[in-house]
Amino acid sequence: MSILKIENLSKKFGGHNVINNLSLSVPENTIYGFLGQNGAGKTTTMKMILGLLKPSSGKISVCGEEVTYGETKTNRYIGFLPDVPEFYGYMKPKEYLALCGEITGLDRKAVKAKSEELLSLVGLEKANKRIGGFSRGMKQRLGIAQALLSEPKLLICDEPTSALDPIGRKEILDILLSVKGKTTVVFSTHILSDVERICDHVAVLNNGSLVLNGTLSQLKQNHRLDTLQIEFRSSEDLQRFAGNECVGMLFQNAECTDCTVILRSKNIDEAAGQIYDAIYKTKIYPVKVEILEPTLENLFLEVVK
Amino acid sequence: MRAFIAMAKKEFLESIRTYKLLIVATVFLLFGMLNPITAKIMPKLLSSFMPEGMAITPGEPGTVDSWIQFYKNMSTQLILFVIVFSGIVSNELTKGTLINMLTKGLPRKTVILSKFTAIISIWTLSYLICFVITLIYTRYLLPGELPNLPFAACCMWLFGVLEISMMLLGGALSGSIYGSLLLAVGFAGVLMLANIFPKLEEYNPYLLSTGCVSLLTSERVPSDFYVSIIVTIAFILLIIISSICSFNKKQI
Numbered sequence: 312m313s314i315l316k317i318e319n320l321s322k323k324f325g326g327h328n329v330i331n332n333l334s335l336s337v338p339e340n341t342i343y344g345f346l347g348q349n350g351a352g353k354t355t356t357m358k359m360i361l362g363l364l365k366p367s368s369g370k371i372s373v374c375g376e377e378v379t380y381g382e383t384k385t386n387r388y389i390g391f392l393p394d395v396p397e398f399y400g401y402m403k404p405k406e407y408l409a410l411c412g413e414i415t416g417l418d419r420k421a422v423k424a425k426s427e428e429l430l431s432l433v434g435l436e437k438a439n440k441r442i443g444g445f446s447r448g449m450k451q452r453l454g455i456a457q458a459l460l461s462e463p464k465l466l467i468c469d470e471p472t473s474a475l476d477p478i479g480r481k482e483i484l485d486i487l488l489s490v491k492g493k494t495t496v497v498f499s500t501h502i503l504s505d506v507e508r509i510c511d512h513v514a515v516l517n518n519g520s521l522v523l524n525g526t527l528s529q530l531k532q533n534h535r536l537d538t539l540q541i542e543f544r545s546s547e548d549l550q551r552f553a554g555n556e557c558v559g560m561l562f563q564n565a566e567c568t569d570c571t572v573i574l575r576s577k578n579i580d581e582a583a584g585q586i587y588d589a590i591y592k593t594k595i596y597p598v599k600v601e602i603l604e605p606t607l608e609n610l611f612l613e614v615v616k
Numbered sequence: 617m618r619a620f621i622a623m624a625k626k627e628f629l630e631s632i633r634t635y636k637l638l639i640v641a642t643v644f645l646l647f648g649m650l651n652p653i654t655a656k657i658m659p660k661l662l663s664s665f666m667p668e669g670m671a672i673t674p675g676e677p678g679t680v681d682s683w684i685q686f687y688k689n690m691s692t693q694l695i696l697f698v699i700v701f702s703g704i705v706s707n708e709l710t711k712g713t714l715i716n717m718l719t720k721g722l723p724r725k726t727v728i729l730s731k732f733t734a735i736i737s738i739w740t741l742s743y744l745i746c747f748v749i750t751l752i753y754t755r756y757l758l759p760g761e762l763p764n765l766p767f768a769a770c771c772m773w774l775f776g777v778l779e780i781s782m783m784l785l786g787g788a789l790s791g792s793i794y795g796s797l798l799l800a801v802g803f804a805g806v807l808m809l810a811n812i813f814p815k816l817e818e819y820n821p822y823l824l825s826t827g828c829v830s831l832l833t834s835e836r837v838p839s840d841f842y843v844s845i846i847v848t849i850a851f852i853l854l855i856i857i858s859s860i861c862s863f864n865k866k867q868i
Contacts, residue, residue: 361719363868381864382724391719397712399626401633413622414722457716 312375314339314388314465314495315360320369322355322519329355331519333369337465337512342491344510345499346523348615351516353499354394357469361391374464387415390463390494394470396454400443404435404453407442408460415461422460429456433486448479455486459494466490468498472505484509503607513607515614522614531605534613537579538603541586542571548595557589573603620726620733623717627704627734636700637738643696644742647689648749652757655681679760680832686750687772687828693746694776697739698783702796704731705787705863715868725860728788732856735780743773767838768828771845775824778848779804781855788863821848 313336322330329352337343347353358364360371362383371378373385398407405426412422430436433452438445442453451471458466468487472480480502487496488509500506506513506527513530515523523530543549546569553562553572561582566573576582579602590596631637655677705728708714714727747769779800786799807822817823823844830836 358868363715363718365867384721386719386721389719391715393712393715395712396716398716399630399713401630406629410622410626411716411720414619414717414720416618454716461720 312339313337314374315497316372317356317360318370320356320359320371321367322352322359322364323367329519330359330366333516333520335514335521335524337495337497339495340492341495341512342487342510343495343497343512343514344506344527345497345514345516346501346503346506346611347499347516348501352519353516354469356516357391357467357497357499360467361386361389387461388464390458390461390466392451392454392458392466392468392471394473395447396450396457398442398445398450398453400441402442403440404430404438404442404456407453408457411457411460417461425460425462426456429459432456432459432489434482448475451475451479451483452486455483459490463494466494466496466498468496470500471498472500472502480505503611507607515611517615523610527607530610531607534605534610537576537582539574539576539579539582539586540571540599540601540603541574541597542599542601543595543597544570546570548597552589552593552595552597555589555593557585557592561585570598619722620730623722623726623730624734627731628737631701631734631738640697640700640738640742641745644693644746645749647693648746649753651685651689651750652682652753655685655754656757677758679754679758679762680829682750682754682758683762683765683768683832684829686746687768687825690743690746690772690776691825693742694779697742697776698779698800699797701735701738701780702783702787702793702800704735705784706790706792706796709787709791709866709868718868724864724866728784728856728859728863732781732784732859735784736777739776739780740773743769743776762832763834764831764838767841768831771824771831771841772828774845774848775821778821778824778852778855781852781859785855785859785862788859788866791866818843819847820844821851824848 315337317333317335320330320333321328333356345353345356355364359366360373360378362378362380362385365380374388376385378385402410408426408429409422412419412426417425427436433456435449435452435456438449442450445453451474455468455471458468466487471487472483475483484505487498490496511526513523513525513527514521525533543552549567549570549572552558553565553567561574561576562572564575574582583600583602586600658681659675659677717727718724782803783796783800786796787793789795789799807820810816810820811822811826818840821844823841827836827841831838831841
């Protein structure tokens with residue numbers, strides 16, 4: 312079952328089309344990476360899912376219930392972490408979580424236990440001071456705690472790691488990874504390494520429409536280029552190797568740089584066979600022979616061109 | 617209901633921890649003491665500032681002079697109150713603190729209603745401080761009995777409620793402090809202009825702020841105010857309903 316379903320969603324700001332006929336569905340218990348450049352429409356889409364912005368056309372449903380603009384009941388399934396979460400600076404974290412608990416209608420005792428559990432999960436159990444004095448990373452963590460308080464089925468995070476240092480980023484990603492299984496996570500980002508680290512499903516948004524959508528491994532499989540990279544000890548080795556008749560054909564459209572050569576072939580296994588034959592015959596041993604996997608960066612650059 | 621109480625409690629906590637309540641209460645307390653004192657010493661002050669040779673003989677100050685000061689100063693205090701609390705809706709919108717609350721399923725009307733309840737309670741409390749202090753000091757400095765004292769006080773209080781709800785509507789409509797102030801001040805201006813027409817005076821909520829002294833001097837009787845009070849209450853209800861409607865449609 313898909314926990315979030317978007318059908319033919321469009322959004323116009325003035326005459327400008329921000330979201331263009333967007334359709335996607337997020338399967339349960341996945342970590343769904345929502346990628347796109349700055350201004351691609353990620354935040355706008357998320358705000359429409361939360362009923363904070365009014366779609367120009369299209370339909371959004373969460374857990375099978377349709378999202379209505381303004382007052383929406385579907386928000387009870389959702390935990391949301393805004394890109395820059397803002398809190399009441401005069402409150403302490405526990406007071407803030409207690410307020411959140413009252414609003415969601417949770418039992419007071421349960422909120423107390425849950426907030427202690429969450430504060431230690433996000434590493435804020437000792438931060439017993441007013442939120443006004445928090446650093447950005449601490450606010451981000453408290454943001455995750457408040458989003459997870461009601462044990463939502465769907466956790467939406469808007470660029471949770473963009474403003475953080477490498478350690479803070481890793482910690483946030485670890486927290487997101489740790490809630491997988493209990494909660495479906497949709498998170499937007501433009502940091503590709505974060506996606507590779509934790510996401511199992513990826514969608515790329517460009518100019519308001521989806522240009523890439525699928526599981527990470529599936530995408531890599533589909534966009535696999537038949538490319539082989541060979542690195543030699545020296546450029547002389549490379550020249551001598553290229554002169555060999557077994558590989559002459561392959562080297563006709565090769566990219567050579569100093570000691571490295573990149574070869575493309577329609578049948579990569581056959582090409583690799585020829586290379587190994589040539590190595591055996593010429594006794595020139597390369598440092599590295601590698602079939603290149605497409606990186607997410609290559610994919611991303613390719614689709615947003 | 618729980619969400620409403622929680623949000624109202626949050627508003628009180630905010631006004632305490634951001635010192636807004638302290639500022640307003642202190643100012644209202646000071647004015648409460650000043651009203652009778654200025655009434656008492658004003659004649660002496662006036663005669664001491666007169667150039668030599670010129671003589672006016674101001675009459676002895678009476679109980680009513682203290683209350684004239686009260687109502688005159690209350691307009692200033694109301695403006696101050698509105699300025700201090702003008703960000704109650706718009707600050708949350710510009711900072712984005714409401715996003716966390718609304719995405720947790722907090723009904724939007726609860727936001728407006730809880731803010732209205734909290735701010736009117738603070739207004740009532742501050743007003744009561746000023747009234748009681750003025751009452752005590754007047755008893756001591758300028759003793760005397762006046763008719764309709766509580767009724768007149770309620771009229772001015774109700775006018776304050778009207779202005780404060782207008783400020784709330786301004787915040788819900790525009791999402792900025794300036795919108796709040798503009799609407800509250802503009803509305804008072806319109807009421808003032810409408811006061812030019814004698815036929816409208818009876819219906820005009822403005823009567824509640826300008827006519828209080830005439831109640832104390834028995835120029836008017838409470839029944840002269842009934843129509844105006846009904847109109848004011850109707851306005852307040854209408855303003856709250858429109859605040860909720862406009863806030864429901866707001867893109868956040």
